[in-house]
Amino acid sequence: MHVVVNAAMSADGKLSTREREQVAISGPDDFDRVDALRADSDAVMVGVGTVLADDPSLTVDDPDRRTEREAAGKPENPARVVADSRMRTPADARVLDEEARTYLLTTEDAPPDFVAEIEDTGTEVVVAGETRVDLGTAFAELAADGVDQLLVEGGGELIFSLFAEGLVDDFSVFVGPSVIGGRNAPTLADGDGFVDSFPELELQSVERVDDGVLLSWTVG
Numbered sequence: 001m002h003v004v005v006n007a008a009m010s011a012d013g014k015l016s017t018r019e020r021e022q023v024a025i026s027g028p029d030d031f032d033r034v035d036a037l038r039a040d041s042d043a044v045m046v047g048v049g050t051v052l053a054d055d056p057s058l059t060v061d062d063p064d065r066r067t068e069r070e071a072a073g074k075p076e077n078p079a080r081v082v083a084d085s086r087m088r089t090p091a092d093a094r095v096l097d098e099e100a101r102t103y104l105l106t107t108e109d110a111p112p113d114f115v116a117e118i119e120d121t122g123t124e125v126v127v128a129g130e131t132r133v134d135l136g137t138a139f140a141e142l143a144a145d146g147v148d149q150l151l152v153e154g155g156g157e158l159i160f161s162l163f164a165e166g167l168v169d170d171f172s173v174f175v176g177p178s179v180i181g182g183r184n185a186p187t188l189a190d191g192d193g194f195v196d197s198f199p200e201l202e203l204q205s206v207e208r209v210d211d212g213v214l215l216s217w218t219v220g
């Protein structure tokens with residue numbers, strides 16, 4: 001499975017404010033670029049922190065792109081994937097609506113009655129790991145289910161784990177023209193941080209998009 005991480009950060013590296021509220025970092029061209037990335041993916045993933053903060057739908061916005069997917073024999077929208085160890089995704093979250101198939105990656109720690117309730121809504125529950133989602137195991141299950149191209153849209157905790165586990169192939173970041181600040185505001189890769197061994201990136205391109213810069217890297 002090919003894993004692409006894409007996110008937008010402020011010029012000072014923040015994904016949102018210290019209140020963890022979604023802020024517009026990108027402009028229209030970057031939104032359109034991300035919409036095209038979604039349309040090219042089999043599944044789009046976030047962590048439960050992003051579901052709770054932003055309630056994203058993760059669907060393809062452009063009707064032409066949805067039509068093209070259908071013409072190619074694919075579902076209108078890519079599947080959605082949420083890493084959610086304890087099933088904190090609210091039942092009325094947009095990622096659980098009927099616009100697309102959804103995989104909830106969870107753990108043995110998840111309350112069994114919640115698992116049954118969520119499965120009743122048609123959501124695929126993948127149990128991987130004891131207390132925190134074992135991403136490698138869960139990804140193997142997604143791949144076995146036909147997910148070849150996975151787009152990860154954040155947030156910082158999930159992105160860090162993916163780098164820590166060596167699961168990222170391509171990494172693109174839009175750097176927007178604003179300073180958000182705040183030592184507790186989420187950054188692109190949070191988690192515990194690396195201390196003496198850092199994932200190495202190879203720069204593929206630098207492009208002006210809207211009033212910011214799109215940096216594209218491959219991961220060594």
Ligand SMILES: NC(=O)c1ccc[n+]([C@@H]2O[C@H](COP(=O)([O-])OP(=O)(O)OC[C@H]3O[C@@H](n4cnc5c(N)ncnc54)[C@H](OP(=O)(O)O)[C@@H]3O)[C@@H](O)[C@H]2O)c1
Binds near residue numbers: 155
């Ligand atoms: N600018 C952008 O492009 C962008 C994109 C997305 C999000 N955001 C912002 O980012 C913030 C949310 O980011 P976040 O870092 O708090 O949340 P996140 O990365 O979306 O989700 C993190 C949560 O996922 C769950 N998880 C399960 N297994 C995991 C694993 N193996 N590794 C890491 N996490 C795992 C954990 O909760 P459990 O332990 O309960 O499972 C963890 O707390 C919001 O403010 C949102 O607006 C910005």
